[in-house]
Structures are given as structure tokens and as C-alpha cells.
Amino acid sequence: MNLEERIAAVEAQIKDAAATTADAVEAFRVDMLGRNGKVTGLLDELKQVPVEQKKLWGQRLNQLKNSAKDRWEELQAGAGTANTSQQEAGDGTRPALTESTGSLHPISIVRQRIVDVFTRIGYTVSQGPEVEDDHHNFGALNFPPDHPARDMQDTFFVRPISCSSEVENANEALALRTHTSSVQVRVMESGKPPIRTISPGRVYRNEAISARAHCMFHQVEGLYVDKGVSFAELKGTLDHFAKSLFGPEVKIRLRPSYFPFTEPSAEVDMSCTICGGGGCAVCKHSGWVEIMGCGMVDPAVLSNCNIDPDIYSGFAFGMGVERIAQLIYRVPDLRLYWENDVRFLDQFTDGAFRG
Ligand code: PHE
Numbered sequence: 337m338n339l340e341e342r343i344a345a346v347e348a349q350i351k352d353a354a355a356t357t358a359d360a361v362e363a364f365r366v367d368m369l370g371r372n373g374k375v376t377g378l379l380d381e382l383k384q385v386p387v388e389q390k391k392l393w394g395q396r397l398n399q400l401k402n403s404a405k406d407r408w409e410e411l412q413a414g415a416g417t418a419n420t421s422q423q424e425a426g427d428g429t430r431p432a433l434t435e436s437t438g439s440l441h442p443i444s445i446v447r448q449r450i451v452d453v454f455t456r457i458g459y460t461v462s463q464g465p466e467v468e469d470d471h472h473n474f475g476a477l478n479f480p481p482d483h484p485a486r487d488m489q490d491t492f493f494v495r496p497i498s499c500s501s502e503v504e505n506a507n508e509a510l511a512l513r514t515h516t517s518s519v520q521v522r523v524m525e526s527g528k529p530p531i532r533t534i535s536p537g538r539v540y541r542n543e544a545i546s547a548r549a550h551c552m553f554h555q556v557e558g559l560y561v562d563k564g565v566s567f568a569e570l571k572g573t574l575d576h577f578a579k580s581l582f583g584p585e586v587k588i589r590l591r592p593s594y595f596p597f598t599e600p601s602a603e604v605d606m607s608c609t610i611c612g613g614g615g616c617a618v619c620k621h622s623g624w625v626e627i628m629g630c631g632m633v634d635p636a637v638l639s640n641c642n643i644d645p646d647i648y649s650g651f652a653f654g655m656g657v658e659r660i661a662q663l664i665y666r667v668p669d670l671r672l673y674w675e676n677d678v679r680f681l682d683q684f685t686d687g688a689f690r691g
Contacts, residue, residue: 339381339393343400346374350404355411364411368404375404442684443554443673446661447536450556453580454534457573459558462533464519466540467494470509472518476525476640477597485514492540492551512540515654517597520559524641529648530562536657547669554657559633561643561650567600567632570651574630578606581660585612589624598631598652609663618666625663628655 337345350368355361368375378397385393440448451461464472474486484490495510519535536556543549560569571590578588586609590602606627608619615621630653635645658670667673672680 339378339385340396343378343396346378347400347403349374350400350407353407353411356414361408361411365408369401369408375401439681439684441673441681442661442665442667443657445684446664447554447556447657449581450577450655450657450660451534451536453577454556454558457576458532459560460533462519462523462535463537464513464516464522464535466513466538467510468513468518470497470511472521473511473513473515476521476637477517478634478636478640479596483596488542490514490542492542513537514541515539516555516557517652517654520557520652521637521641523559524561524638524643529643529650530560531650532560532562534558545671547671550658550670550674552674555654556657557652557654559650559652561633561638561648563648565632565649565651567651570630570632570653573651574604574628574653578627582606582609582663587613588627590630593629593631595629595631597634597637598629599634601629601631604628604630604653606663610666618663627659627663628653630654 346368353364355364365373367373370376375397379401382390382393382397455461470486474483479485488496491514492512493509494512497509516535516537516539519537520533523531523533523535534556535558537554538552539555540552543551545551558573560573571588575588578586585607587607589605591605593601593603595601604627605624607613608616608623608625610616610618611623613623615623619625630651633650633652638645638648638650658673661667661673662670
């Protein structure tokens, strides 16, 4: 090894040196700067260097000596701190540090509360894929081919039909599911009535993100299929749900609506829990807030899923978890839910928002 290589090797050792005790720090000093130390040895070699190169090598070796001294000082400081903290760790009178505990996300809390209401009355919980084919998200649910929801403007396509000519299922588009009704189709296709199930999960719609809308949100949808299921049972179930979650004094009302997969269909309003029905900003002074969509499963949907509509009938409903959470927590901006700011999330630690 030539001189430069030997200097570089010692330099690397200095850089990597570690010492946690005072003895180890002293050992480092002796090893580098002591009478027979590595740095001292290299400095001695300066005598043999030709005169015209002395200045250059002198500077280089001085640099090395300084870095050894600097590192020695750093190690001394480090070992000093380690010693003090060791002493402190031994102080039994020192107050303990409190551990911060994690908490459930507010949307998880609300989803769980919704799920609990239905599992208590005999519903099972079903899950399905978030990337869904056209059949389960739209086709089996009676969406006509030209329905606006099938447009790029409203749905995130993972594989639009036009791109899929060379793959299996060439005529099936793949998209992020726009509702968890897709899970209900899967349950009906794979099981026999009686079916009583809810499907909680994430859904996606091509919306601009704002304080009131997001392109990803959560739903809990429900399905009940059996012989002789009636609209009155649907209304009774939803009334039970609203009262279980918001208290015995709340009322619901159903307004006629339209969904491709239910007939008749309705929008469900609940008396405003903020003002008790008297009128406020949250209910836009109407006394009512919309909480979900529902209806009797369209016989065509039952047929699509191999269930005989002459024997069976059913109802379905679907709600947005964020919407229900808004009625409980009144968070002013929906985006706060997904920014994961601990100062926001911390407020839900014990399941009760203190805002
Ligand atoms: N799938 C509907 C939606 O996403 C909700 C719904 C479910 C309506 C079941 C009626 C019956 O808006």
C-alpha cells in the first residue's frame, strides 16, 4: 500500500470508530494518537518523503491528525452523555414517561357501530373485491348500457372495454367499485335465500375532492331476500337502525326515488339530530337530513343472480359511512378524515369526539 492508501485506511477507521465508555475512548486515543499510534506512525514517515513533496504530504497528514483529534473529542462528549443518562436511568424517583396509545379511526368507529346494529338482528357481514367487473358493479344490477354511472366521468376504470380486446373476458370492463351493491350480487349468486347480509367497504367515484366530497368513501349496504319480504319490513328495519344509532326520539321518512336495481325505490330522511327537527344549517332548515337509499330488489336483479322472483322477494339499502359520521361528529371538512393529522385523530381516542 502506498502512503495515500494507508492514510485513507486510517481515515476510514477514525470515521467508523465508536466508543461508549471512557476506557474505550482512551483506547481510541492511544490507537491513533499515542506514541506508537497509527496517526503518529504516519506522521513519522514524513521524514522519508522527498523535500519537494513535504509540503503536500504535511498538509494531508495534518488533516488526518485533526480528524483523529476531532473524533476523539466527539467520542468523549458522547461517552460523557451516555454516562449521565445511565445515572439518570437509575433514578427511581423520576416520573415515568406516558405511552401514547393509538385509536380507531373515526370512520372505523362509525362503521363498526353501524355493523353492530345489523349483526345484532341477524345480518351477516360480506366482503368483496374493490376492483370489480362490469357484471357485478353494473350489469347484474340492471344498469342499462348507456347509464351515466358507466361513464369515465363518474367511474374510475382500471381496464376500459376498449383496452381489453386481448385479454380473457374481453368484453368485461374492470373498475373500482362505485358501491358495495356489487358484493350483494356476489352473495346472491353464490348462496340461496334466506339471505340477510350487510356489506361494508370502500367505494370510489370520480369526484373532485372538496370539503363535501371525496373520490373514495365508505358504504354499508344491506340486503334481505326471503319468501314474502315486504316494504313494511324494510321501513321497520331502517326505523330500528336510525333509533339504535341516534336515539329513540328520531323519526325517519321515505321519499320516492329511483335506482336501477330496486323497484320501488326510496330515499331515507331522518329527523335532524342537530336541531331536533326545528330547522338549522345542517338540515338546511328543513328539519330532515338524507341518510341513505333503499328499495325492494328489482325482480330482474333476482333473476340475474339465479333467484326465482316468483318465489322470493327482498329489500336492499345503502348508506355512506362518512355521511353518518358527519351527523355524529360534525367535522367541518371531509378531507380531515384522510389527512391523518394526529391532532385530529387524537380526539377520537376514547370513541367520543370532544370537538
Ligand atoms: N347502491 C346505492 C348507492 O350507492 C345505494 C342503494 C343500495 C340504494 C341499495 C338502494 C338500495 O347510492
